[in-house]
Amino acid sequence: MSIIKKQFVSPLAPQNAILQTDENKKSELARIEDIEKNIKILNDKFDTCINVLTKIEIKLDTLLTQDAKKIYFPIQNEADLHKVEKKIGEDFASFIPIMERILFPSGVVKNLCRVLSEELIMNYNFEGIKGKMAFKSFENINKLMYEVSKREGYDEKEYKKDVKKAFHLIKLRQFKKTHLAKKRSEK
Numbered sequence: 001m002s003i004i005k006k007q008f009v010s011p012l013a014p015q016n017a018i019l020q021t022d023e024n025k026k027s028e029l030a031r032i033e034d035i036e037k038n039i040k041i042l043n044d045k046f047d048t049c050i051n052v053l054t055k056i057e058i059k060l061d062t063l064l065t066q067d068a069k070k071i072y073f074p075i076q077n078e079a080d081l082h083k084v085e086k087k088i089g090e091d092f093a094s095f096i097p098i099m100e101r102i103l104f105p106s107g108v109v110k111n112l113c114r115v116l117s118e119e120l121i122m123n124y125n126f127e128g129i130k131g132k133m134a135f136k137s138f139e140n141i142n143k144l145m146y147e148v149s150k151r152e153g154y155d156e157k158e159y160k161k162d163v164k165k166a167f168h169l170i171k172l173r174q175f176k177k178t179h180l181a182k183k184r185s186e187k
Contacts, residue, residue, distance in 0.1 A: 112166035
């Protein structure tokens with residue numbers, strides 16, 4: 001005896017109603033696939049727009065900071081140093097992206113000469129000892145450089161140590177240049 005399995009069909013539902021539900025499911029699946037395709041297309045377009053806007057923002061930011069860097073940095077003389085100190089005090093937030101571009105990625109030690117000219121660095125040291133002028137008296141510039149250089153575990157003590165080291169290294173480089181120039185002129 002063989003048992004034939006039949007699909008249970010409710011006597012209340014006509015046969016064509018079952019076929020309509022299958023067709024409805026197929027049409028719903030086709031609609032869902034179309035919606036998914038449209039979402040993918042929109043996501044691709046959205047990603048393209050974000051990429052273009054990011055590039056525009058970077059170029060605009062670069063142009064703005066390049067103009068500001070040309071105007072202010074490196075600071076060439078003491079009068080300009082006082083002027084920039086005052087400008088930073090008036091509009092601290094606008095100088096943050098400028099200083100970030102100057103100091104990153106290497107930090108204060110390697111990039112102090114991009115903030116101050118070598119001639120100006122030769123007349124200053126951080127504490128103002130041994131007949132030099134004190135760079136620490138320029139609170140706004142120091143605060144700006146510290147805020148931009150800040151990272152985890154970096155405090156004011158570390159910042160002062162880095163600035164002192166930067167002054168020392170730049171002065172050593174300058175002394176070496178002068179020594180080599182004298183040596184060449186003697187030959």
